[in-house]
Amino acid sequence: MKKIIFLLCFLFFGVSSFSQKLEYETKSNIPYYSEAISKTDAYITERCVLDIYYPKNAKNFATIVWFHGGGLTGGSKEIPEALKNKGFAIIGVGYRLSPKVKAAKCIEDAAAAIAWAFNNIANYGGDTTQIFVSGHSAGAYLALMNGLDKKWLQKEGIDANKIAGLIPLSAQCITHFEIRRENGIPDTTPTIDAYAPLFYVRADAPPLLLITGDRELEMLGRYEENAYMMRMMKLVGHKQTKLYELDGYGHGMTDPAFPLVVNEVNRIIKEKQTKK
Secondary structure (H helix, E strand, O other): EOOOHHHHHHHHHOOOOOHHHEEEEEEEEEEOOOOHHHHHOOHHHHEEEEEEEEEEEOOEEEEEEEEHHHHOOHHHHHHOOOHHOOOOEEEEEOOOOOOOOOOHHHHHHHHHHHHHHHHHHHHOOOOEEEEEEEEEHHHHHHHHHHOOOOHHOOOOOOOOHHHHHEEEEOOOOEEEEHHHOOOOOOOOOOOOOOHHHHOOOOOOOOOOEEEEEEOOOOOOOOHHHHHHHHHHHHHOOOOOEEEEEOOOOOOOOHHHHHHHHHHHHHHHHHHHHHOO
């Protein structure tokens, strides 16, 4: 599955020219839980907020919900510079962190933030049929868990199959190591249980683009997890799973991955428009 990335540079810079004419606005620290929930817990008030960057003079644009990395124990909400000015809205999500909460709460928070996007993006001019979910490392794990295990979004009244595409960057596909740590399972003991995206491979999932660093440079078999995810998704009948391995890059592979994210969003948008 080795993929050469050098010819993809043009995809990053060659997005449609109209995006250069758009005017963007950022709104920050928007709570994604209801006021009734937020006021019950100061930590929710602190962490469970999002920023939205969007083209304020456009309509029916796509949205990328972006989850930061940090092992479910660190990091903060971010809107990647490399995804700006591409004609999309970007929602940078904060979420609670272990050990202040059990790591499962991170998945719950991610579901609530995705639900916020579905329930509110139209108010900003966005198209609810073009909501993508992405992130790096721990954030990619949160994207996958919510896109594949439908119960998390069902609690929020959202069908996970309404997600336009899942684009995880260097995701753990087995049970996340922080959840394994909570249960006394070593990092080097692979586990596939109810907290593993691999547990929920299914044919009817949204389009899935898996991106990792080089298999020899990635952490803890990360490429192999994603390769197994790709293979199992195809075996169960999923028709739109792809895997890219970025030669020469380790776990911090976001810079060369962002052009692939942009390209995948544009590909799916074009495909949806063709079907109309």
